[in-house]
Amino acid sequence: MRKDNTRLSRRKFVYTGTTVAALGLAGCSGDGGGDGTATDTAEPTDMPAVEIMHGWTGGDGKTAADNLRDTFQNNYDVELDWNPIGGGGNQNLDAVVANRLQNNNPPGAFANWPGPNLVKYEGVLGNVSDIWDEEGFEDAHVEEAHDLHKQDGEYRAVPLGSHRLNNLFYNQAVVDEAGVTPEDITDVSSLVDALETVANETDKIPMTHGMQGTWTTTQLWASTMLGQEGFDAYMSFLDGNPDRAAVRRTFESLETILSNYISDDSATIGLTGSNNNIINGNAAFIHQGNWAAGAFRNSEGFAYNDDWGAKAYPGTEDMYMLHFDSFLYPSDNPAPEATKTWMAYVGSKDAQIAFNKFKGSIPTRTDIDLAGNDFGPYLQDAADDFANAEERPPNLQHGLGVVAKTMTSLNDVISSNFSGPFNVEDATDGFVDAVSN
């Protein structure tokens, strides 16, 4: 009797459970439907929030992005769904964006590089040519930005700011100790001589280079090629007609630098560790995009022109190797009108001032008075170099020079042949193969 009762109640329990589960499932699908209708009815009446995805989650990037957002919200009546995704350079952001685009659930706009980098988003980018027209962006922004923001003849993105890639930063005290004058280093071979002098005269690292990732080496290769082989050789490399001898000579110079003058622990340090070597006075030189200057500026008691200095990478004095941070506009946009308000804002004076002065990049607009907007001495110098540059070649590693697939191949080559031991011959073959049409 008792046994039977427990069995019954257990069974009842099971059935209750199953019914609850079934109802729960039904409830889920009901909720889903409800969501759909809710947004459907909301859309026509009210501007929906624009989802903005970007990778600026820390340090000066976060400060700059937050300021960009706040300035927008103070001036426009559009709600933002702010979605920063950090980690792995921009890799996590790219992965999330790729999944969202793949699932036909794009954000309003996302930060990325323009140029050949747009190729990997072929077919999912919308047209913002109307914004470029209405806002007069073609006149306001540097000429180099125009083609780089186009795909199939239409504008797909709006630039926010620009970093320079061909920089050589140095710790003033260390170069003084070694008796080296950075301004006199105007070609790659005199850079090697200067590194040799630092190695002989001091116990510091002549050139700090973080090789935790391969991207630092790839971008150093690009600057070295530009400085040593010149603008035309570099451009024909990007265009898919590499001069093998020039590629090889670049690798030879790079081998000299990387096997003799960088720190022994380079494989275990990245950008931050490498910057710290300059800030702490452990190293004389570093090659980096001028986002590195942000780390220097923000260090206590480390002043521009007194404690650290910057010059163009040797041999590239009259050039500015371009980098753009831009916002890309997905087609099939969940909030087209509101997003276009955002895109128009990104290319405006307000946005470019709000963002770049904290990010440590310079505006892509040519009509902004940097001195009058607290940009600080370093960025003013960078903007002068930008304005006076004879050539503004696109960078190799950050999307403007080659398509993503080629960039991956180049980094594969660096990883397997040029991250120590350095194999000039194989690396040359790899690079030539990777870019050749």
Add this chain to the structure above:
Amino acid sequence: MRDRFRALTGRDEEPPVRADGGVPGDETSSAIDDAFETIGRAISRVIDPINDRTGPDFVESSPFWLPPFLLMVLFVYGAIAWNFAISLTDFAGFGNPDYSSLDLDQYARALGDSGFIQATQNTFVLVLGFTVATLLVGLLLAILIDRGIRFENTFRTIYLLPMSLSFVVTAQFWLWMYNFNNGILNTIITALGLKPVNWIGDPGVVLFAVVLALVWQFSGYAMVVYLAGLRAIPTEHYEAAKIDGASSFKMYVRVIIPQLKGSTISAAVVLMVFSLKAFDFLYSLVGGYRPPNGVDILATLMVRVSYSNNQWAYGSAIAIMLFLMALSIIGPYLVYEFRRGNL
């Protein structure tokens, strides 16, 4: 709410419940009971043949296993099947895969890709090296702790602790410890008068360095499994071996360790699966999808191909091959357990 369900289940849902047993009613209304019984018999006629084939209570127990089973089929096996379908296309970029022409191009491409071959080799070395080394270290620790030492619990905790840490944390630890200039390993090595080792930068050493870090993290797990195995061996076996005049070493090799076969197999399977997931560790080590030269494995290659290049079909093909590798590890284990009657 519950009462309502009870009422529901009492009236409407009772018949199928009663179907299997057909237990004569000990409940209130015998007329209703009789009716139920008739329905129950009818249902039994349908269900019983199924149950005869599949085992008792197959149909009646289906509310337990069927919903999760269906969800598993859809979200796990369905996803694997879909992934396989994508790997047969040439899908890249955005848009929709074209399923009209399916072929094995992506697999052929993988076999001709030196990066893939290298990654496969590294994956094999990592899986085998890591598993064997972890089992050996774990066994050693288990035997030592099982000797009835003082502070046994403390030691056990100390050895198990690394496993509770995230890969993100341990990768950073080891990155610091492997630093060429001021890492603790090189500090010790140079103090012994040896040349410092470029742990991460030397492609010939880095795989060993990664295995070492993973062994450190998981040997505690192997220790716990072995410890449980050792505790299950009766003391008589030790005594009998001693009386027969076996040395401690011989006793362990001939008598004790053979009895740990079950522990070894289950620990090995779990460890191999862990090592296939070394992606997390490598990702955290370099802060990106590209591990140091010499330690690229299939998992990192797969993610890099898919997300850096948007080559989804190729990434899927690599994923399928990684899946087959994992299956070739798990499969024999499942067969073994099934034969022993544990499944």
